[in-house]
Amino acid sequence: IEEVESVDSIVKRFKTGAMSYGSISGEAHETLAIAMNKLGGKSNSGEGGERPERLKVGRDGLNRCSAIKQVASGRFGVTSEYLVSAKEIQIKMAQGAKPGEGGHLPGKKVYPWIAKTRHSTAGVSLISPPPHHDIYSIEDLAQLIYDCKNANRDARISVKLVSEAGVGTVASGVAKAGAQVILISGYDGGTGAAPKNSIYNAGLPWELGLAEAHQNLIMNDLRNKVIVETDGKLMSGRDVAIAAMLGAEEFGFATAPLVTLGCVMMRVCNLDTCPVGVATQNPELRKKFAGKPEYVINFMKFIAQELREYMAKLGVATVDELVGRTDLLKPNAKAAEKHVDLSRILGYKYDPAQKMDYNHKNVYDFKLExxxxxxxxxxxxxxxxxxxxxxxxxxxxxxxxxxxxxxxxxxxxxxxxxxxxxxxxxxxxxxxxxxxxxxxxxxxxxxxxxxxxxxxxxxxxxxxxxxxxxPPTGIKFKAEDNIIVGNVALYGATSGKAFINGVAGERFCVRNSGATAVVEGVGDHGCEYMTGGRVLVLGPTGKNFAAGMSGGVAYVLDEDSKLYKNLNKEMVSVETVTSKYDVIELKDMLKEHVAYTNSEKGKEILKNFEQYLPKFKKIMPNDYKAMLNLIVQMEERGLSSEQAKMEAFNIKANAGK
Missing domain, CATH: 2.160.20.60 (Glutamate synthase, alpha subunit, C-terminal domain)
Structure with missing residues (x-):
């Protein structure tokens, strides 16, 4: 065993799985990050963003920054600062425990500090769309990979796929698109927040997807371009050894590290009632959290040591030598008795012992220079x-x-x-x-x-x-009648301003959580899943406007009275713009728009503002409005802004009890 790669070297390949800030407590999230940074491995932020205070080493010398920053369909907390702080940026295409579904954080778990990090409103449920709205083809995925690489040139770009039939073909496309790491995630992971029908009826074991991806990459001469990772309830050194032999070079753990921190598998993660303070935001329950970084560090080292023992028995000195060695795997007696054919998984038609230098990858050249x-x-x-x-x-x-x-x-x-x-x-x-x-x-x-x-x-x-x-000066057409920008503008914007002298395509401001935008017309699905910010539309909207909108405000000029027909009314209400505050805000946005773009439409509205004002409609999410009213009531009682948010959250969270 002395000749086998060291524990310290092996644990650098270990990662924690994606556990988002909101799904698990801040203490658990930080503990995992501290532990993995001490080991030289990587912790994964999950899709909930990360508090800015954690992005730099603390006064106590502890590094709480997650090395892997996840970019999921909801784009919660995905800011420039968040991306710049990453060593690896992971694009989550799907989740192993519930492929094809988006995430959902119930309103009672969106405490004020979670809302602040995710750029949303306390007490209001958060929805991650099932798809990324900027990915509808492999070329679109290549674009997002390129975007992430531009946002942080030093970070590896990873893509998370789930173990499903056909994942090998997708993995080959991802490799061609420029990703450096491909994660194959199995069904048997995920928190207890995943729906039961998904846990038991969707996804496949990581072994199947990993074997298919590894073999497909070899077939397409792409295996030397990417690092392959797997996760989905790896629990022992034996699991890691099998994963390596099926083609994995890096390994993710989520359930097991949480157990080391005190998780007792109550499966109530979505209810905010975790009795050990691991998967809750409740301040009283969080006091019961007893986990320490040392527990995770010990677990990871034990896994690495057990892996070394298997490697020694197999006569393999390094993990790289173990990768893809399916010739060292044999079906057990039960599989033979039941005539289970494992030849496809073990890839016997390929030479499993073929020499591939896993230490030296032909890394994709983005030609950023x-x-x-x-x-x-x-x-x-x-x-x-x-x-x-x-x-x-x-x-x-x-x-x-x-x-x-x-x-x-x-x-x-x-x-x-x-x-x-x-x-x-x-x-x-x-x-x-x-x-x-x-x-x-x-x-x-x-x-x-x-x-x-x-x-x-x-x-x-x-x-x-x-x-x-x-548009350029001297144009012959009306700017307000013509499309000037394509689809999915301002997707996941967290702050800033945009002024567009013309019409935008579909899904304008999808998942906007803090930006101010003025545009002169939008296509279908405008302001979809929006959680914050302000949008002013000086023209018509396409169908399904404000679908899934849970925060922020949209002002729409409804000249032809078609807005109500195009509106998705499930979560929002429509009001006329009458309050003094709303009128001032609308007019200020309009003035800025005219100042920056010299918009003819904007100038006309300002000139005849009193005539146009009754034609404006204010779209506001119902839950969002209720929370803002509660916060104002609490502030009128003399509470500070932060105290008012917490008190309003408590009132809303306990309203149904």
Missing amino acids: QTADMKVLMKELMPALEKKQKKSIQLDVTNIDRTFGTIFGSEITKHWGEQALEDDTYVVKCNGAGGQSFGAFIPKGLTLQLVGDSNDYFGKGLSGGKLILC
Whole structure:
């Protein structure tokens, strides 16, 4: 055993599974991060974001920052700062315990601190859509991988897939799309919050998906381009040994580390009643949490030691030598008795002992040095950025300039933080056609002005920056009648402003959680799953407007009285704009829009504001409105803002009892 790879070396391949902030308590979340950082492994933030205070090493010297930052369909808390702090960015395509379903955090678990981290409202349920709304093809996934790489050039990009029939073909597409890590997740993991019918009837064991993905990647000559990882209730060193032999190089653990921290498998994670303080946000129950980083560290080291013992018995010195060695696996007697054919899983038609250098990958080249960011923005603006000096530049762009502004935006965040600079510290005036994901994840201080038009995913994940889009001067057509930006603009925006002199495509501001946006018309599914921010639409909306909207406010100019027919009324109500506060807010947004874009439509409305005002409708989610009213009532009683939020949350959470 002395000749086998060391425990310290092996544990660097270990990761904790995705357990989101909200699903488990802050103490459990931080404990896992501290433990894995001490080991040199990686903890996974899950899809709930991460408190900004954890992104830097604390005064006590402990590193609470999750090395893996997850980007899921809900984009909760996905900001420039969040992405810049990652060593690995994981795109969650699906969840092993419930493939094809989105996540759901019940309102009674959305405490004020969870709402703050997720950029939502306390007490209001949060829904993750089943699909990513910027991924409807493998090319779209390639675009998101590219976006994440621009947002953090030093991070590995990982894609999480689930163990399902056909996952090998998907894995090959993911490898071609540029991901460096592919995770195959089994059905037998996940928290007790997953629906029972999903746990028992959806997904497959990790062994099946892992074997298929590994073999398919070999068939397509792609196995040397990616790292393959698996998870789904790995519980022992033997499990890890089998996973390696079936093709995995890295290994995720979730259930077992939680058990080491005190989890007793009550399966009440969604009820906020966890008796040991692991999967609850209830302050009283959290006091019962007794877990320590040392418990997780010991567990991981025991797993590594057991793995070493198996490796020694098999005559294998390193984990890399063990990967893909299905010739060392044999079906047990029970499988033979029942005539279970495992040949496909074991891949006997391939040479399992073929030599592949797993230490040296042919890593995908994103050619970032050829981007307009690297050639122009970094060259022209970095000297000013380092001195915190204001500067403005001008350049032409084309639609091949994808994810424009994101690399420079990440440098702003690295140097000063995403909210530290004044608005318009760096102004980039662009002419031409904006490519996919123009201005994705840009922080406060960076303003991108585009005269022309733009493609899909404009302002994706906007993190405090400002975007201005308008057609060229002297146009013959009416801007308010023509589409100027593609689909899924401002998806997952968390803060910042956008002013669009024209019509946007479908799913405008989907999952907006804090940005202010003005546009002159939208396609179908506008403001879908929105949880915060303000949207002003100076024109018609397509069907299904405000579907799943649980926060924020939308003002819509309903000139043709068709809004009510197009509205998804399940979670929202429609009001006329009558309150003094609403009128002032609407008018201020309109003035800004005109100032930045010189909008003819905007100028006409301002000139005849009193005539247009009755035509505006205010769309507001019912639960959101109720919570805001409760908070105001608590503040009127003399409570501070934070105390009022907590008291309002308690009233709402206990309303049904």
